[in-house]
Amino acid sequence: MALKGKNAVITGSTSGIGLGIARALAAEGVNVMLNGLGDAAEIETVRAGLAQEFGVTVLYHPANMLEPAEIRDMVAKAEAAFGSVDILVNNAGIQFVSPVEDFPDEKWDQIIRINLSASFHGIKAVIPGMKKRGWGRIINISSAHSLVASPFKSAYVAAKHGVAGLTKTVALEVATAKITVNAIAPGYVWTPLVERQIPDTMKARNMTEEEVKKNVLLAAQPTKEFVTIEQVASLALYLCSDAASAMTGTTYSIDGGWTAQ
Numbered sequence: 001m002a003l004k005g006k007n008a009v010i011t012g013s014t015s016g017i018g019l020g021i022a023r024a025l026a027a028e029g030v031n032v033m034l035n036g037l038g039d040a041a042e043i044e045t046v047r048a049g050l051a052q053e054f055g056v057t058v059l060y061h062p063a064n065m066l067e068p069a070e071i072r073d074m075v076a077k078a079e080a081a082f083g084s085v086d087i088l089v090n091n092a093g094i095q096f097v098s099p100v101e102d103f104p105d106e107k108w109d110q111i112i113r114i115n116l117s118a119s120f121h122g123i124k125a126v127i128p129g130m131k132k133r134g135w136g137r138i139i140n141i142s143s144a145h146s147l148v149a150s151p152f153k154s155a156y157v158a159a160k161h162g163v164a165g166l167t168k169t170v171a172l173e174v175a176t177a178k179i180t181v182n183a184i185a186p187g188y189v190w191t192p193l194v195e196r197q198i199p200d201t202m203k204a205r206n207m208t209e210e211e212v213k214k215n216v217l218l219a220a221q222p223t224k225e226f227v228t229i230e231q232v233a234s235l236a237l238y239l240c241s242d243a244a245s246a247m248t249g250t251t252y253s254i255d256g257g258w259t260a261q
């Protein structure tokens, strides 16, 4: 792969899927700017560890995805430090579960801003540089919920469907500029976020850990296995490669068969 020396910004990369994608890109020689919330000392340990393990430059920017000006600043800082942003991975996301009639207005707004609008602001900021250099890869981490719905997740499902539309639209706009824009739609991925839900669910439903995984979390996932962070990261890496230069404007499912049903 010819990604060595390219530069990437990955939102929400202090944990889970984003961190996995940062690792995979760093392993290919890509300099990365990390972003996300969390304990400053822990983030610094991750940053320094990646830089040492893979011999690339690893920076961190604390942009809150709720704030467009901070997103613009993150891209500007990455361009200033690296000289370019060649790869943007819009990954940061949050979830909130509630019947629509009780869904708090502020949770709706936050989810739309973090899971959808932040991708728009990041894309808007990186496109001019990518056009000028004639190469770019934009990957939006959406979800099986960009293709199908589940009850009680109105904001998340609406935002992720929006990401699918944003992906298609921007892909068409930059199709002749050697910039591809795609979305990855994972099913349930084994991340700290998912792991943390297990003890409460075991208690609430009087189930064993295995029962919670198979009958609750993986109820909609025919393989009855979690997708792994590494599998999602491998797909992201492929979409960054030159082999994927004809793949644009599409959402790629990696969901154990969920959306085949």
Ligand code: NAD
Residues within 6 Å of the ligand: 011, 012, 013, 014, 015, 016, 017, 018, 035, 036, 037, 038, 063, 064, 065, 066, 091, 092, 093, 094, 114, 141, 142, 143, 144, 185, 186, 187, 188, 189, 190, 191, 192, 193, 194
């Ligand atoms: P995670 O909670 O492990 O990671 C989320 C990341 O986003 C963290 O780094 C967090 O700090 C960051 N973040 C949250 N709010 C932020 C904000 N306001 N500003 C900046 N950063 C913020 O979750 P994950 O499971 O790795 O999810 C990553 C993405 O994958 C999300 O978009 C999620 O919707 C999507 N996804 C996850 C799954 C799954 O099963 N885990 C399935 C489908 C899609």
